Amino acid sequence: MIDFEVKPLNRAFKLIRIKPQMLIKMKEVVPDVYYIGVNDHLTKLFEGLWPIPEGVSYNSYVVKGEKTALIETVKIPFIDEFLKKVEEVTSFDIDYIILNHIEPDHSSSLPRLLEKVPNATIYCSKKAEGMLDSLYGITENIHVVEEGEKLDLGGRELVFYMDPLVHWPETMITYDTKDKILFSCDAFGSYKALDFGLFHDECDPDIYYEETIRYFSNIIAKYVKYVKKAMEKLAGLDIKIIAPAHGLIWRKNPQRIIDLYIHLSDRMAIPGVVVIWGSMYGNTAKVVNHVVEGIKEAGLPVKVLNFSADHLSYLIKETWKYKGVILGFPTYDGGPFLNTSYYLHLIKRKDLKERIVGFFGSSMWSGRALKQAADQVQELDWEVVEPLLEFKGSPTDEVLEQAKQLGKAVAERVKSS
Ligand SMILES: Cc1cc2nc3c(=O)[nH]c(=O)nc-3n(C[C@H](O)[C@H](O)[C@H](O)COP(=O)(O)O)c2cc1C
Ligand SMILES: [Fe+2]
Ligand SMILES: [Fe+2]
Known part of the structure; x- marks a missing residue:
């Protein structure tokens, strides 16, 4: 798998000029919560189908209490950049790996990450457990999460909610009760790499507007019924920050992206x-x-x-x-x-x-x-x-x-x- 992925990556590197802003640095979202995701300017077609001329980001996060949790990994061609960031933020001292979604854009670095943190416990949904076995042969150190289950990190708590079919049946979302951060995975995501900043208030969110609609209509559209259910579930949560697995982090006015998603799930029109x-x-x-x-x-x-x-x-x-x-x-x-x-x-x-x-x-x-x-x-x-x-x-x-x-x-x- 790694061979297959790395070869086209090397070829692609010869074809494109990497601009400095394409390599994003690790960044603090709030104290003790870090962004450790990567920008992908190499893939031409997302899912092998959808053009991404402006790239896409695979967002991963580290959340620290007395214990440390890592949320989502990245697509395997970016493993070296990813592991460097993981090391920088955690020194490979990780207690929990939270996988909200097993689609390989978020999970394919897991086997390589586990080589560095073999004792970390994977938190995922029941359906995700079977997927980890069929994709990577990973069957150990997995904790299957129930709806509403809490994970005490010591001074910080994560709560898990099932969010099936936004985007796969195993998908869940993770909520940080201290800083009210919603790690929403594919929901609220967009195409377009984070070349101009991580946060919507650091750049013009309007430039992400069209790519959010395109991402939704290409990737999530079929499941609008479930997006609507998810929106109803989220209505009860106090959300201060939305940290999706693709695209901008919304920290000042998360309602803006929530409103767009409500509009999208109504098929806009x-x-x-x-x-x-x-x-x-x-x-x-x-x-x-x-x-x-x-x-x-x-x-x-x-x-x-x-x-x-x-x-x-x-x-x-x-x-x-x-x-x-x-x-x-x-x-x-x-x-x-x-x-x-x-x-x-x-x-x-x-x-x-x-x-x-x-x-x-x-x-x-x-x-x-x-x-x-x-x-x-x-x-x-x-x-x-x-x-x-x-x-x-x-x-x-x-x-x-x-x-x-x-x-x-x-x-x-x-x-x-
Ligand atoms: C490969 C091919 C298949 C066609 N099949 C049909 C057909 O089944 N029925 C029909 O009425 N016209 C058929 N046409 C004719 C076109 O519909 C017609 O030439 C039309 O004016 C082409 O419009 P256009 O100039 O906007 O391409 C076919 C034309 C081509 C080239
Ligand atoms: Fe997905
Ligand atoms: Fe995704």
């Missing part, structure tokens, strides 16, 4: 329209500006993306964000344009519900692609604005006028919804 189009020979493309004009005339913001040029990660994100969606694509082999089909498949997998949608696109003989797509999205409770604007070959002036009316009709419907 901001009043506005995303237009996503694809075209092989330019016929469908000719219609796009007219659709956009109609939306603008209705006074709503519009975002335009392309099925071929923009990664699905961004298409899903913008669809999560806006209430209105207009999809333009030609008929291809008796169905929707292939990239559109993948998008339609993915919105179903992500359970992206309740949008107001319009369709336009060119075909030559059988057509039907728009109808097929409309049938598919209705399963997700999307409201289809009629008529489906399917035309043969190049659009006529009449079609272009209808396209403008389509943009307007979807926008008006969004405004009144």
Whole structure:
């Protein structure tokens, strides 16, 4: 496993220039609580799927009372930087390793860490215990945590709450009762490495806003039901600091990220329209500006993306964000344009519900692609604005006028919804 991971890392090092700010230093979150995470600017696709052009961080923490606990590890390619920080803060004197989540971006350094701290007890959920065995063959020194269980560190206490399916079924969260810190793991996380500071008040949190939405819609989206349950559970906790496993630490106004998460778990649906189009020979493309004009005339913001040029990660994100969606694509082999089909498949997998949608696109003989797509999205409770604007070959002036009316009709419907 280590060989497999380290080789691509070495290759990648030759390709990119490491800027000093990419290596983040260990930092105090509050007295006796330390950040010991790392920035990843090497991975191109998170989970092998989602582009992270601005990197991602794997956040790990040390909490000290009379005893010392370490919370989460990091992805294995960053083991050397991680162990250096662990040594600096703890001298490898660690009593407990808390693993809120076993996905390897947080757990894959565990076997190497245990070589340094063989007597540390691992705290994790029941389901996590089986995962540690199947991933790493680790079966000893594990303490299975119950809902609400407390761990007394001496002068400081940690409490564990199960948070299943945010992001895996074994996930839990850890709460520090002294400084009211919520170690929330994937929840409240984002893409984008911590190049500008660890805390939201050290940098402009707005630059993380879009990447938080993209992270949520790509990674957590499918489990909104469970995010909602988690939010209800957290409502009873006095939270002063949110320390997630990816992205910024929220210490001055944690409510800001909590509110965003509530909005995200309601599938956002901001009043506005995303237009996503694809075209092989330019016929469908000719219609796009007219659709956009109609939306603008209705006074709503519009975002335009392309099925071929923009990664699905961004298409899903913008669809999560806006209430209105207009999809333009030609008929291809008796169905929707292939990239559109993948998008339609993915919105179903992500359970992206309740949008107001319009369709336009060119075909030559059988057509039907728009109808097929409309049938598919209705399963997700999307409201289809009629008529489906399917035309043969190049659009006529009449079609272009209808396209403008389509943009307007979807926008008006969004405004009144
Ligand atoms: C590979 C391929 C498959 C196609 N399959 C269909 C089809 O099944 N039914 C149909 O009506 N048109 C089909 N067409 C024709 C296109 O839908 C038509 O050329 C359309 O104008 C292309 O729009 P565009 O210029 O926006 O790419 C196909 C075209 C290509 C290149
Ligand atoms: Fe995860
Ligand atoms: Fe994660």
